[in-house]
Amino acid sequence: MYRIGVDLGGTNIAVGLVDENYSLVVKRSTPTRAERHPDEIAADIAMLCERVCEEKGIKVADIANIGVATPGIADCDTGEVVYSCNLPFRKYPLARKVAEKLEICACKVKLANDANAAAWGEAVAGAAKGSSNSVMITLGTGVGGGIIIDNKIYTGFNYAGAELGHIVIEIDGALCGCGRRGCWEAYSSATGLIRMTKEKIEECKAEVRDSIMLQAERISGRTACEAMRAGDAAGKEVYDKYIKYLAAGLANIINIFQPEIISLGGGVSNEGQSLIDALLPLVRGEQYGNDLLDKDKLTDLRIAKLGNDAGIIGAAALA
């Protein structure tokens, strides 16, 4: 039986038809145009659900369930989006609205926070498949977190938990988008990496010190890493600092959860195994009781597998 997963983002709505093995069979998307009324966004979600079914020649009524991954706080009991920073939702009954458009029972539409859905996707069909306890960290514009405990998404009693990017790791440190200072996100997101890269470039200018990063036309999350690979000392300093903060935050996550697996997703994780290789010695050195545990009792650090489809697949697997 097929399921539908919806990844509702600030930029695009992506909807996928997923089979019983959690493989993505059809995927379609449309711009979110977040300035619209929520009802219009809900209507577009329903429209895409119908379209992916049509393309496979099945009826929406035959779908096992529809899951929607949304930014912000999603109340899984009521099917309401309590709040979302990128979308105009305030206590909006998204599950009911989508169900009404599709003329199905609202009980068939489930909501989850997008980072939680991605973590669930990796747990059922990706890098954390086969484990009961895992954590996914998404290194993108922000640092997102999703926690899986006993094969369930952990959200806290108010569905607002797992904001793992907003653990302060440097008191009075860099300003975070959330308004707090020193959050992990301010250092370990792609945004944090770009900020540290720009700071180093300014430092090089001030010290009349040479760096190939001075020639970069546009500073991205890759600038420092590419410069380092070309033998640039300033680039290596930025990358080493980035790895240091990321490793410290990951050691925090291990000391808190001791999960079987931590998977790393988001743009920065495209560095792949070299990222894991750079992180692992620092993480092991910092985690509590590293030398007391048998090797098979140490958290495994992995690159996430599902890429941008993690949210769709996790949402589809919600029921």
Add this chain to the structure above:
Amino acid sequence: MYRIGVDLGGTNIAVGLVDENYSLVVKRSTPTRAERHPDEIAADIAMLCERVCEEKGIKVADIANIGVATPGIADCDTGEVVYSCNLPFRKYPLARKVAEKLEICACKVKLANDANAAAWGEAVAGAAKGSSNSVMITLGTGVGGGIIIDNKIYTGFNYAGAELGHIVIEIDGALCGCGRRGCWEAYSSATGLIRMTKEKIEECKAEVRDSIMLQAERISGRTACEAMRAGDAAGKEVYDKYIKYLAAGLANIINIFQPEIISLGGGVSNEGQSLIDALLPLVRGEQYGNDLLDKDKLTDLRIAKLGNDAGIIGAAALA
């Protein structure tokens, strides 16, 4: 039916008989003398179990179960103490050894980490009673953590999780007992408070600045607070700094878990409600999405209720 709870510490072994309402009926203790062979410690635990039963006129065989709270990593499946920093246990089968001495089935003896057992005690019979998701933070020599999720102790897959004192909150900060720099424990334990008090006293001396703390014969966790209450500016600076770090760490815990209740135990929590009153504005200001959640959806911060008996009661309630 009665249960027995054992709180095995580096200094004392305390054993209590607990009734069906989780009230402590009889309590006896003996020095641990941690330098002894583990078998001798296990024998003393068994001896105290027999004694508390005798005093109530019941037989050990009639006890529902015995729970042992131990420092370090306790494997709840095998009944082994994997490791303990204060005791000579290395993969020691404590549950089986105690059961053998008492001639009962090893299945009746359960182990838990001491901070986890205390959190469980507060959840079943103390400050977090009636909640399904809570966190207990113990502010003593160290900062201990216990996490209750869905009415169960959360330990991680290897029983080594919930080391909440070992979340780095200031990169490259003060050296922690665990070897890492900048752990929450290095700031928010009584030990951290004493260190900050001593540092301030040295600063006052260097600046030829007056403070009543300069007259203190012995520096304790209360020195700064008492000085502040007497109108001492340097004492207030220390206390404010202590509260700032403690609040930052508690906001981290909320952003991670969004538990219904956080209870604060350990020596520092003897400050009582004035501690909560000092912390709460800072915690609310720093926690993620504070202004988006209804008031009844905000984590409640409370002083723990069971004091030194939390470990015994939580251990007794393990089965």
